[in-house]
Amino acid sequence: MRFFHILADRFEELAELPAALPAAGFVWIGSGRREFEVHREAMQAFLQRGAGGAIVDLHVSDLLNNQLPSHFEDTSWYDMLVFRRLATTQAGKALFVDENHGTLASARRALESIDTSPVGFAVFDRVLITVHPADCQVREFFAQRLTQHSHESDLRGTARLPANPADLMLRMVNHMVDSYLDLRRLLTRQLSTLQAELLNPKSRFDDWQVLLASRDALHMLEDTCEDQRSAIQEWIDALDEWPPETDPGAQRERELLRVRSRDVLEHIERVLAHVRRLQQSAEAAVQMHFSALGHRTNDIMRTLTVLTAIFMPLNLVTGIFGMNFDFIPLIHASTGFWVTMGIMAAIAIGLGSYFWRKRYLGTHVRP
Numbered sequence: 001m002r003f004f005h006i007l008a009d010r011f012e013e014l015a016e017l018p019a020a021l022p023a024a025g026f027v028w029i030g031s032g033r034r035e036f037e038v039h040r041e042a043m044q045a046f047l048q049r050g051a052g053g054a055i056v057d058l059h060v061s062d063l064l065n066n067q068l069p070s071h072f073e074d075t076s077w078y079d080m081l082v083f084r085r086l087a088t089t090q091a092g093k094a095l096f097v098d099e100n101h102g103t104l105a106s107a108r109r110a111l112e113s114i115d116t117s118p119v120g121f122a123v124f125d126r127v128l129i130t131v132h133p134a135d136c137q138v139r140e141f142f143a144q145r146l147t148q149h150s151h152e153s154d155l156r157g158t159a160r161l162p163a164n165p166a167d168l169m170l171r172m173v174n175h176m177v178d179s180y181l182d183l184r185r186l187l188t189r190q191l192s193t194l195q196a197e198l199l200n201p202k203s204r205f206d207d208w209q210v211l212l213a214s215r216d217a218l219h220m221l222e223d224t225c226e227d228q229r230s231a232i233q234e235w236i237d238a239l240d241e242w243p244p245e246t247d248p249g250a251q252r253e254r255e256l257l258r259v260r261s262r263d264v265l266e267h268i269e270r271v272l273a274h275v276r277r278l279q280q281s282a283e284a285a286v287q288m289h290f291s292a293l294g295h296r297t298n299d300i301m302r303t304l305t306v307l308t309a310i311f312m313p314l315n316l317v318t319g320i321f322g323m324n325f326d327f328i329p330l331i332h333a334s335t336g337f338w339v340t341m342g343i344m345a346a347i348a349i350g351l352g353s354y355f356w357r358k359r360y361l362g363t364h365v366r367p
Contacts, residue, residue: 001036003017003029004027004030006028007025010161017029017043026126028128029128029129029130031130032133032134033132033134050126052077055129062120063131066118070083070118070231071230072232072234072235078122080123082120083176084118085115085119085133085136085176085179086177086179087114087176087180114186114221116220118133123169128165128168128169142171146161167253187217191281194210195285199285199289215279221275222276225271225272229272235261236262306360309351314344314348317344318344
């Protein structure tokens with residue numbers, strides 16, 4: 001658990017949870033889920049003293065729930081947002097040979113490396129509480145980034161620090177949405193590997209479990225993105241219902257929150273559109289696979305039919321000369337066998353040439 005004090009031009013980490021709120025700025029408490037569960041009584045007491053009220057028990061249970069979908073709820077003294085991140089584990093980033101090649105085994109492990117754990121936000125007027133999974137790097141990333149912005153503010157005199165807890169929450173949510181880039185590359189390579197196996201004419205693809213798992217993963221990601229979109233849309237609706245500000249600086253901060261919220265919503269829409277394109281691509285690959293199988297089957301049946309048509313007159317000739325009659329032309333002649341063989345060869349060559357010109361024996365069928 002880490003504690004930070006954020007001012008307009010300064011960002012500092014606190015050694016422990018302060019006894020009371022500082023006179024200016026706001027406090028950010030970044031906690032792991034287990035740490036939040038252990039220290040929630042101390043945080044509740046801190047919020048009761050300085051933030052106008054503690055987090056209600058139902059929302060505490062939501063913040064501790066690892067399976068909760070993205071959603072938004074508000075009260076009169078704080079807002080709560082649960083946002084499921086889209087990420088991949090470190091093991092999933094090194095599964096492929098290069099940017100374009102992989103194997104079915106790596107594709108299976110890529111699906112297993114997708115992580116959609118929730119991150120919880122409790123947004124007060126001057127306090128932000130974030131509850132992260134154990135392996136989430138969002139807190140460390142923003143602690144380092146805000147420290148860098150604080151140093152730049154000291155050197156250049158320009159502040160890039162968040163103005164309030166809601167601003168910091170939206171920055172973190174936007175970062176989690178943009179981190180989908182790594183997952184997008186992983187999914188694209190995984191699906192490209194499956195498509196290559198499906199469409200390879202020399203491959204006998206039979207690992208349908210991977211394909212079904214891929215489709216289920218894409219459906220899960222689509223549901224996750226839709227929940228994210230609904231949560232952010234509800235946040236935007238709640239933001240519009242906030243009491244109007246009379247101070248010009250506060251009005252500007254409110255408008256910046258609206259702009260950043262709409263930007264986050266737009267990014268989620270892009271992610272959702274990409275997931276749906278991947279779904280369409282996977283479905284198209286399956287359809288093309290079965291079309292290719294049908295085409296190859298038709299080629300085989302056409303070839304067998306042509307060979308049958310060629311050998312049918314030859315069987316007729318051999319059947320005629322095999323009839324039990326005393327006199328059959330050429331049967332008693334010394335050259336009868338060779339004449340008959342020549343006729344049969346001429347018939348076979350003639351029919352073969354005819355079917356070849358019609359492309360019944362080629363790789364393409366004449367329309």
